[in-house]
Amino acid sequence: MRKSKKLLSMVLVATMAANLMVGCQKTDKQDGKKNNTNATSTEASDNSTTDTVKEDEPKAEPVSVTLGIWPEDTLTEDIKVYEGYVEALKATNPNVTYKPAYYKYAADTFMPMVQSGNTPTIFETWFTEPQKLIKAGAVADITDELQARGWLDKMNPAIKDILSDENGRVYGVPRDGYALGMMLNVELFEEAGLVDADGYPIYPKTWAELAETAKTIKDKTGSAGLCLLAKDGAGGWHFSNIAWAFGATLSIANDDGTYKANLNSPEAIKAMEYVKSLKWDYDVLTADPTNEDWGTGFTQIGTGNAAMYIGANDAVAQPTQVNGLPVDKLAMCPIPAGDGGQFSLYGGTPYMFSKDATSEEINAALDFLEVMGRAPEVNDNVIAGLKADAQNRVNNGVPVIQPFPSWTNQDYIDAQLAVVKEFQNVDPKMFQSYFDATSSEGLRVEEPGLTQEMYGELTNVLQAVLTDKNADVKALMDTANKNYQSMLDAAQ
Incomplete structure (x- = not known):
């Protein structure tokens, strides 16, 4: 063969x-x-x-x-x-x-x-x-x-x-598009008993369910329930999608073409508090999220050190070809929903x-x-x-x-x-819920303004709340917002 x-x-x-x-x-x-x-x-x-x-x-x-x-x-x-x-x-x-x-x-x-x-x-x-x-x-x-x-x-x-x-x-042509979803290590879902009668993973549909699902996986398998990034700009990139689910808008476009930073809105703060709880209340993250970047996230899910990871359709080679996960043990589902709705960052x-x-x-x-x-x-x-x-x-x-x-x-x-x-070399049902969600009205493009700089400020906050149980989330988000607004003002 x-x-x-x-x-x-x-x-x-x-x-x-x-x-x-x-x-x-x-x-x-x-x-x-x-x-x-x-x-x-x-x-x-x-x-x-x-x-x-x-x-x-x-x-x-x-x-x-x-x-x-x-x-x-x-x-x-x-x-x-x-x-x-x-x-x-x-x-x-x-x-x-x-x-x-x-x-x-x-x-x-x-x-x-x-x-x-x-x-x-x-x-x-x-x-x-x-x-x-x-x-x-x-x-x-x-x-x-x-x-x-x-x-x-x-x-x-x-x-x-x-x-x-x-x-x-x-000035360019597209290679492809992507929408963020949740990648699943099916082997860990099977080991944790989180599959249905047909063997498909029972994935979390809300962020509240994700915390509980991750806890079950950690308790039953010993592997992290979720790999969360907090090393570089990718941490802020992923967090922005979480924040949208909590109702946040992180950068507001003014009528005159300028932008207003909005990192310290109540909704954004609530989203960051949730992330903090994954570390200190549920204890479901990998050992050191501050050392996790885009590439290591795929390594964690591909090698079975984590069960879930935010990823996109254009990167399915990473956990499989690059990191050894069998092709039939990868699934994708939608980004979970929150009080603000269900969104998938499109890029x-x-x-x-x-x-x-x-x-x-x-x-x-x-x-x-x-x-x-x-x-x-x-x-x-x-x-x-x-x-x-x-x-x-x-x-x-x-x-x-x-x-x-x-x-x-x-x-x-x-x-x-x-x-x-x-x-086709996979069961399409392993990816169907992801494609159903990303063909709906939930697609959302990245925040406007100095996007990469915004991600950097959010990553700074992520690093603080994931290394200090007593970190003041509101104070940290206030500082990040001030720093981001200064950058926007300097560029406008």
């Missing part, structure tokens, strides 16, 4: 290469952008010597693209798939050298990288960042390239707004481009997205890319589940869902 899966993966890569030889139509290249000579990574494949043009035709100028979207070194199977994409592109982009350069966006280090001219040609960031990067002149305008390809009008309008300046010029990951990238480099990077199946097209190349990604997930024990649509053309959405159905 393992051999047949690997064989299919090889066939898919070969199919991609064959399809590209006959089907990938190139767009006209735009001139006039500064050439990027600052690539710093090793080469994936030097394909600039492949000659597919007639002797009497001028050869295309060499183009170098640094792929900041390359998988990290530990994901060896993913790297093989990406190498297949590079191989497939040799047929149509013989003048392009694609260079791998795994890059994880960090708000505090990105601008120095821009200033030194070392930004990858293409990279990923978060939906909270594009407006800041656009205003700083740190990313490339790709409107013309998207228009030439016919992609511009296929983008989800709400996402296009996030990626556009005040004049409607566009996503865009691809953006170095401000120094030429039009030729941008188009070559967009070609790479197409063979990955990330382009809003339905052709043999895109389908082959979607299938190669799905087969890689199957091979590596990653759930093949439906995506959140980032593009609006129905043909592409249907093609994505058809591939999911073909390669």
